[in-house]
Amino acid sequence: MIIAQQKQIKEIAAMVSDCKKVALIGCAGCVTVCLSGGEKETEIMAAALRIMRKLEGNPVETITFTATRQCDPEYVEALDGVVKDADAIISLACGVGVQYLAERFDKWVVPALDTNFIGGSKVHGVWEEKCGMCGDCVLHKTGGICPIIRCSKSILNGPCGGSQYGKCEISKDVDCAWQLIYDRMKSLGKLDKLMAIQPPKDWTKSRDGGPRRAVREDVMIG
Amino acid sequence: MSYLSKLQRILDSGQFAVTAEIGPPKHASAHGVRHHAEMLVNHVDATNITDCQTAIVRMSSIAAGVHILDCGIEPIVQMTCRDRNRIAMQSDLLGAYSLGMRNVLCLSGDHQKFGNHPSSKNVYDVDSMQLIQLLARMRDEKKFFSGEEFKDHEPKFYIGAVANPFADPFEFRVDRLEKKVEAGAQFIQTQCIFDMERFERFMEMVRERGIDQRTHILAGITPLKGWRAAKYLQTGVSGMLVPDSLVERLKGAQDPKREGIEVAIEQINYIREKVKGVHGVHVMAIAWEEVVPEIVERTGLFPRPKFED
Amino acid sequence: MRLQYATNIRIVEMTCSGNIDHRVILNAFEEGADGVFVAGCMEGDCHFLKGNIRARKRVNAVKKLLDEIGIGGDRLEMYNLSSAQGGRFAEIANDITAKIKDLGPNPLFKNSSCCGCSCSKEGGDQ
Structure with missing residues (x-):
């Protein structure tokens, strides 16, 4: 699978600092398995972002949704309604997912993850590059x-x-x-x-x- | 432009060769390189010019080679696989040959992690084994690495490679040396020898397979300035073996630098007398080039052979 | 035992401390909590073997996140105690309350007179 890791929350927040409504889109594929961009991680990131922005006196509204796969037009098209009102999209998928979203939506799309490598798990919480x-x-x-x-x-x-x-x-x-x-x-x-x-x-x-x-x-x- | 490598003539005529090493500077002046070349000119047959060793940016091996050649020493251009793809390698080597360089040493190169540009990208388009093979084919079959033919003026390099008897897996080190010789390595310079026992075991395996009959092995010798240098090589450099007894000997010495020179001289004498199959020494006096003449003289390797043409 | 402890604490029951995830804790802060105290069983006594050990790891991760986003990780603590230690629970509850009082109100609600949301912050300083 593709192994990806989250960027620092501050770095992600800076990418959408001028947006009032942000859609955070997780992916139920590889990044769910490597615990960086699944449903849970998407909700945590949304909460963290809301808290940060409120503390800055610049509150943000978040929408969260986890796509079956972001690397497949079929599932990306299904996001049309979800991201409709958002002025930015944060993708918690690998670099492929980010690009599929950017291709589909005429909006500011940013990556929440750094896509690292393809590999597998060694033990729970440890992944290694293999190919x-x-x-x-x-x-x-x-x-x-x-x-x-x-x-x-x-x-x-x-x-x-x-x-x-x-x-x-x-x-x-x-x-x-x-x-x-x-x-x-x-x-x-x-x-x-x-x-x-x-x-x-x-x-x-x-x-x-x-x-x-x-x-x-x-x-x-x- | 058709003359042969002097190093090749010495080795092929069965004489014991002496090579040394000059590390180009971390700046754009040739002053130091020329100074070292002038110091070594009568005492060595050729000098390696390192190629950004330990991945630290230095004057290019080929450019420094021009200065050295100008001072009367034959350069051995080191070419690592770290920094150039096959296009750049060939281009640089065509240039080197046109400038009069005849010897090339093919090596993998230290990982850039160790140098002053750790965030750079490495290349490793071909590995050292493939580089040897492709350069031999370029010379013997007049072909570029891609297989395309040369119309004329193909470079005819004398091709060298390295062997590290101190790295692991030990049993495979002789196999890999043999692969390099099969690929076309005509001379081999070894990693610095401190663990003589291991080197002797390595050479025994080399002789059993007759590899010493198919290539010329030059034993790598490094004089150490003191016990700290020995300790650093022992613990800080992967692929080095430095026995504790050597560290202790340098530690106990009244004049560690003199002791370091004595050790190097003893090692060379020992190898010449006891270790069969070694056809020369490669003295790597790291940032200590000035001791090479004394080492060469005191091991009876002076004067060096001269060729009239 | 009818032990007294700070009345402004709201208890959220979980099946096991190991079931706590980042979202529950972040949610508490977003809803107005000034601090969160995770009470897990004694180490070695987990019914699910390692739930409380995993909870501690997760609490540490959330503390780090709270630092990064400006809430402050010191508003979150985990303690291990058994259900038979009512006295110890009251003691920790009081200690935590005092500590959080020192830290002041949840910075998310610093400028509002009450917690600013529909959640109940019963008791308060009355």
């Missing part, structure tokens, strides 16, 4: 551990000379992905596969090829 979205998966070559995002240098023929005691040179809190890859390949009896020199990556499949698009004609309607 670099490079568009050309190499996990079959690296024992199921992604060197693109989990190695701080995205090295395909690692580990670099900064790997020591299983940790990355950038921090003792960061595992060296290539140590993990080595250990895993060793336990699978496939160390010989690491002797192949991995060629340079074709980054056109990644962000470097420009904004990406996925099309499945077989499921398109009409």
Whole structure:
């Protein structure tokens, strides 16, 4: 899922300081699961914003609603009535949701979250980055551990000379992905596969090829 | 413009090579670089010019290389994968070759987190292994990294790489060295050696596989100014192994700087006598270039070979 | 036991302190409360095992938020006590009341004569 974290409430408040009626739109997708932009977080943020603004002598009215998904026109269109009277929209979705709302509504739309990465939960309250979205998966070559995002240098023929005691040179809190890859390949009896020199990556499949698009004609309607 | 690298001629002729390192300055004057080059000119075969080491902005390796070449020393241009994509790398290296540089050392580069621009973006378009392979192909098959052919004047670099016997996983370090040699690394400079026992184990594995027959390994030697420097490398730099006995020896020394020089000399003598498969030394006297001539002289590595042409 | 404690306290019953979320506390302040005292069971005695421990973590998070938005985190406190400690409850209630009195009224309602909303702030300083 997409992992996102809330911005500081003061930063969000500053984005809508001149608005009198603000719609806070949560998302029931990934950000609900990672506890940053679901129904509960949306209501808390609305209350915090109201309190701040009242203390400043500039009260604000809030509307809260949580969309099923903000990354789908179907659910975004359903917000028409909700945001009708608002002079700004605060989206508690990932960057995708913010853009869908901005595209749909002729209003000031601002992000309440910083979209961090795609990953999963380690334990409740801890999420870890796992995929670099490079568009050309190499996990079959690296024992199921992604060197693109989990190695701080995205090295395909690692580990670099900064790997020591299983940790990355950038921090003792960061595992060296290539140590993990080595250990895993060793336990699978496939160390010989690491002797192949991995060629340079074709980054056109990644962000470097420009904004990406996925099309499945077989499921398109009409 | 078709002459060969002097370093290559020395190594290929079976002579024990001596390289040193010059770190370009954090400003725009070549004065210090030239001063160091003049100091080293008769005592080394070539000097590495670091490429913004520890991710601190410094004069470019290639620009500093021009000054060094002008002072009569052959530069080894360091090229990290951190700051340039494959377009910039090739462009810079074409320029370096046109300016007379013949040696290039391919390395990953320290993460920018350590430097003076920690908020910058890193590149890592290709990794050091791929850079070695692509440069070898450029020379041998006249091809750009993309595969497009050169019409003419393809650069023919003498290609070097690094190996760190002190990083983990230790067992894979020799494998990775072998991969680099397969990729096309003609000479290898190692990380600073302080833990001689580990280095000997590493070299034993290297010899078992005959890797020393396929490339030239230069042992990395760093004279230390005192026990604090040793302690810092021991605890503050990932991928370094400094035995406590060395820290203690420097701590107990009356003149720590002299002791640091003595240690470096002992290490070089030991490697030359006892460690088979090492074809040279790479002396990294970090911010202490002036001690290199003494170390070279007192290890019997002076004078250096000369070529008439 | 017919213990006396400050009469201006309004009790909001929850099934477990672990059921308290940020919204309940923020709502209390928006509705005019000058302070909030969360009473959880003794640590180790939670019927749901960790409800009171989680409540404390959440209370700490809300304290931080209250600081950020200008209400002040010191208007919110959590105590652990058992339902058999009526005396202790009265004592804490009085302490909290005194502390909140020192802090003054809820800044959201500083300029209004009463709390300014429909909620009851019974008793007051009478």
